[in-house]
Amino acid sequence: MGQTLGCIQVKQSKVAVKEQFGKFDEVLGPGCHCLPRCLGYRIAGELSLRVKQLDVRCETKTKDNVFVNVVASIQYRPLPEKAADAFYKLSNANSLIQAYVFDVVRASVPKLELDAVFEQKNHLARSVEEELEKAMSTYGYEIVQTLIVDVEPDVHVKRSMNEINAAARQRLAANEKAEAEKVLQIKRAEGEAESKYLAGLGIARQRQAVVDGLRDSVLNFSETVPGTSAKDVMDMVLVTQYFDTMKEIGASSKSSSIFIPHGPGAVKDIASQIREGLRQANAA
Structure with missing residues (x-):
């Protein structure tokens, strides 16, 4: 913003607060404006209308006595129609927003267990946003978005949670492995039963074939050789x-045999x- 011969220029996305003899007069938008000094006009300051972001880290305790750091991201901006309130009523918006975030987070998280805090991040973010909207609208600010971007338990709690998760997964893997081995054993037993059944059928057919062959041989031999x-x-x-x-x-070198008297x-x-x-x- 510059000032030459009583003219000032307000840049885009900004507004200027105009005073006359120290009293608020009006809010000047982007563009060129005449500001005669002889009439007591001056620019008290300017205000950016761009969206700002404030990350607030709050340490608190859950219902199951676990200390966590909740990180909230607050996106806010001054309202153009309430720029005077934002300029005169509030000197430090960041400190006020941080105080309200601490108040809501430390009132809500102790009612929840650790797992519920992770599951209800959106609900916690809405609670913070509703409280901030009621408070900051009085000072001419708009809360654009409120996000709970992170929930960080103590490092020892993280390690314990990872170990619990790993143990559960190992237990599930062991169950699946046992079920697979069970299926393999059942299939192996079914295969052995089927194999023995087929082997029995083969032996029975072999013996039947031997009997049939002997019968035919005896009949043929008796007919061929008279007197037998x-x-x-x-x-x-x-x-x-x-x-x-x-x-x-005698032909097998590796056969195990028991010899008894015979002839x-x-x-x-x-x-x-x-x-x-x-x-x-x-x-x-």
Whole structure:
């Protein structure tokens, strides 16, 4: 703002307070104005209409006895139509705003537990804004926006909260891992049961095929070689299987075997035992 030959210039986004002989006369807006000094006019001061921001840090205690630092961001500006009130009635807007923020925060936060303070930041911001609007409108100021930008507990409380959160997540991970292992064990057991069932079917079919093959072999051999009975053929088959078994045992270098006294003649006894068992079964 400059003054030459009784003319002054008020810059944009500002207003000037005009006085005559020390008494308020009017508020001058942006532009050029005549100000004759001979008539006792002068500029008492100027006021910026731009939005200002004030960050207020307030330490208080929650309902569960945790000390926290609440950081509130207040955005305010003078009203053009009440510029005279803002210029004359209030000497330090920042100090007044800070006092009201302290009053509201320290009255509201002690009623809430720590978790609730984080959850109700918007509600706390509205409470501060409503109180400031009632107070600052008297002095010609408008509260544009009020934000609770941060809630900072003590560093030890932060560490404890992080440990609690980490423990909860580890517990959840352990439960999920246990459930996964449970599913794997169930699927493994189902697979083993299915495998054993199929193996049993395979063994049963193998034995059925062996029985069918032996029957066909005995019938064909009896028809091809005259004078032989089914008993003779079965004795020959048993002896053949006996020698095949002995051959397998001798061919395997890593087989674990128990040797007991026996001889080829024992096959005859085995055959007799089989026939005796079949005869008793038929008789029953």
